[in-house]
Amino acid sequence: MPFIKKTDGKFTTEDKIKMFQQMGTVGAVIAVVFVILIESGVAGDKTPLAEMGLTAMIVVLAVSLIGSMYFKRKL
Numbered sequence: 001m002p003f004i005k006k007t008d009g010k011f012t013t014e015d016k017i018k019m020f021q022q023m024g025t026v027g028a029v030i031a032v033v034f035v036i037l038i039e040s041g042v043a044g045d046k047t048p049l050a051e052m053g054l055t056a057m058i059v060v061l062a063v064s065l066i067g068s069m070y071f072k073r074k075l
Helices: 013-040 044-074
Strands: none
Touching: 013 044
8 A cells, every 4th residue: 555645756745654653563463472482482492582672562563653643743
């Protein structure tokens, strides 16, 4: 799904908000997958790697929330 609505290729504020919201959605889904892998024991000996991935997804969620709030304030 393209975000650019104009032919000059510049992102509008609404496009930036959409991108941050989709980034947060994808980060949340991946974080849930990591939680399921860790809690069910499927990760096995790779549990530290799964925990590191979960931490990264938490950071992605924080960045997407801050970015979305920043651009919503500009509207």
